[in-house]
Amino acid sequence: MIEKHGRRPCRRDKSGSLSVAARRSSPRSERISLVSRSFFVSLCILFSLVYAVRVALGREYRVDSQADFDTLRTHVFAPGDVILFRRGVRVTGMFAPQGCGKPDAPIRVEAYGAGARPRIDAQGKHPAAVLLRNVDHWEISGLEVTNTDGSGRDQGTLFGILVQMEDEDRLFRHIVVDDCYVHDVNSLVGEKKRGGIHVRMNCRDARLDDLRITNNRVERVGGVGIATASSCGGVVFDGRDVVSRNLWTNVHIADNYVCRTGRNGIIVRCAKDAVCEYNTVAHSSRAEKGHSIFCFDSDGTRIQYNEAYGNIGDDGQDRGGFDADYNCINTLIQYNYSHDNMWFCGIMKKHNRNVTIRYNLSVNDRQGIYCYGFESKSQAEQIHIYNNTHVVGRGLNVAVFLEDRTPLRSRFENNIFYFADRGTWGSRGAGKETVFRNNLYVNIAPHPSETHPITADPGWIAPRHPGTDIDMHTRRALQAFGLRPNSPCIDAGITIPDAPECDLLGNPVPFRRPDLGAIEWLPVRHR
Structure with missing residues (x-):
């Protein structure tokens, strides 16, 4: 029998307790069955998990225009954030983002879409087209960068991509520069403290672990194509003893093409067991003398599977x-x-x-x-x-x-x-x-x-x-x-x-x- 308001009669199961169908409820809650409640709770848990995962992965930012670039160029990013540059976009200025990633959530810069690489042109007006200062767990890939005013004169200390660690005495971790095209930085001038992709440390007691510079093309740059340097690391000979201090670890420079540099092609400094392999260095030292690939202030450097010519x-x-x-x-x-x-x-x-x-x-x-x-x-x-x-x-x-x-x-x-x-x-x-x-x-x-x-x-x-x-x-x-x-x-x-x-x-x-x-x-x- 159906009662008024369409309510089902109260029934008891064999144990004497109210059955699902028979439980009475208030007018507000009676429309939600236990199954519906379970489904609702499951959805809440699912959305919470999705939110937690999104927080762990970070946010996604897109650079589709000069305005987007200007907004994000000095933004403080969080672990897991991804900065996507649209392929085909061209922007001017220096990209100098801030913030640190984490071991399981690096901050990544990548290209998306179809077409030419996204291009950052510092126009010889900034120290670098891309500058990372005192950061950890960053990965940069897919960019085209240039930094010259086109005059052909010496424009000072310029870089394409510069990772700078300074005034912080600690262990820095995980820097990746992969699949970038760095070209026309300054004019074809010499000196070692400028160039294409450089990772430099100016600290009293610090070092870097896990540096990867891979699959990049570097050409027509003043100074050195790819280089590392540290003010607080090195190898000291003391009589028959050798003392090393603050040598960088897990340094891998591989599969890069470096062509027509003002000074050396690749320099590995202040590293322990660094590996420099599968690189091609062509026509280096056009403005000033220098060997194509060498190591300095280091222990256990392996230079292998490289071609050097011209x-x-x-x-x-x-x-x-x-x-x-x-x-x-x-x-x-x-x-x-x-x-x-x-x-x-x-x-x-x-x-x-x-x-x-x-x-x-x-x-x-x-x-x-x-x-x-x-x-x-x-x-x-x-x-x-x-x-x-x-x-x-x-x-x-x-x-x-x-x-x-x-x-x-x-x-x-x-x-x-x-x-x-x-x-x-x-x-x-x-x-x-x-x-x-x-x-x-x-x-x-x-x-x-x-x-x-x-x-x-x-x-x-x-x-x-x-x-x-x-x-x-x-x-x-x-x-x-x-x-x-x-x-x-x-x-x-x-x-x-x-x-x-x-x-x-x-x-x-x-x-x-x-x-x-x-x-x-x-x-x-x-x-």
């Missing part, structure tokens, strides 16, 4: 593809391709300990192969150079050691020195405490200290210039300097106790009787 200029000036600079220990330069520079590699004779240069290919470096810097100094020690392939083509007058430079405390083993014409050792090539053992020589007399010279054609597969801007991930272009089955280099090497597991191309290196040069011979296996 660093040419005045004779005798620093213009090599690579450099093991001073105030460093445990520097490793391996698996690189140097060509058409003034020389392959510099080695500084100020305080410099345990330098290893191995499994590199040098082709047509024009004035020399190795340059020992600071001729009047003699603190460098434990320099081991092995299994490198050096190729000098016709028409080049090249000395292995630059004229008037003395090699110091170095061991050369299992290397190939190939000259299409005649090669020389340089006026001071005999060296000091320098020994050669088991190297191959073509069109150059064995080094005076050589204990087991090999004088024969190396038997390469198809020796030719590998070209420029090659894929350093596959390194297929370098296979021309692999060995034929009848090569005298096969199994002719002496055992190097701390040799790597693979060669320049990734082929395995046997512990005993390795081949000579940078590339191991692999027999063809038929299934």
Whole structure:
């Protein structure tokens, strides 16, 4: 029976309690069943969770116009915030955001939409197009930045992207600059304290952990293309002891293309176990001398899988593809391709300990192969150079050691020195405490200290210039300097106790009787 107002009669279940259908309620609440209430509570919980997640992820900001940019250029952002620049937008001024992210919620700057990269043009009026000051957990990607007035004159200390840490003594964390196009910063001028992408620290007691500068293109910049620097970090030699202080950790500089810089291409300073790899540095040091890639004030830097070329200029000036600079220990330069520079590699004779240069290919470096810097100094020690392939083509007058430079405390083993014409050792090539053992020589007399010279054609597969801007991930272009089955280099090497597991191309290196040069011979296996 239906009562008045359409209410159901009160019923009891077998336990004597009121059933769901039978419970009476007030006129206001009776229209909501328990199921509806449960659904409502669930929705509230869901919305609370969504809100909590959104708070954790931060807010989204969009830059679609100059007005948007002007509003956000110095905004204080919160952990998890995302700043999206619309592709195709062009803005002027300096983007100098503030605020810090968190380990699980970095602040990100990205591009969205279709079309050209969003462009920030500082017009030579600001220190940088992008400036991050005293921040943590920031990730910048997808931008195009430029900073010049177009006059061609020196416009001062300008940068494309600058990360500046100053006056705060603490541990800074997680800075990422990825997939940005930095170009036309200042004019083509020298000096090291300006340039494309720089991360700089001016503190009394601070350091940085987790720095990644990857997949960027940097070209036509005054100063240095990519660089790190710290006023409070470094390596100090105290007699036989070495003391390091505030070295940055987890520094990774990789897959960048750096072209036509006023000074050096890439400089790694004040770091512990930094890795600089898969970069191409072309035509660096156009306004002032400087090696293309080098480390300074660092411990355990690995410079590997890079191509450096076109660093040419005045004779005798620093213009090599690579450099093991001073105030460093445990520097490793391996698996690189140097060509058409003034020389392959510099080695500084100020305080410099345990330098290893191995499994590199040098082709047509024009004035020399190795340059020992600071001729009047003699603190460098434990320099081991092995299994490198050096190729000098016709028409080049090249000395292995630059004229008037003395090699110091170095061991050369299992290397190939190939000259299409005649090669020389340089006026001071005999060296000091320098020994050669088991190297191959073509069109150059064995080094005076050589204990087991090999004088024969190396038997390469198809020796030719590998070209420029090659894929350093596959390194297929370098296979021309692999060995034929009848090569005298096969199994002719002496055992190097701390040799790597693979060669320049990734082929395995046997512990005993390795081949000579940078590339191991692999027999063809038929299934």
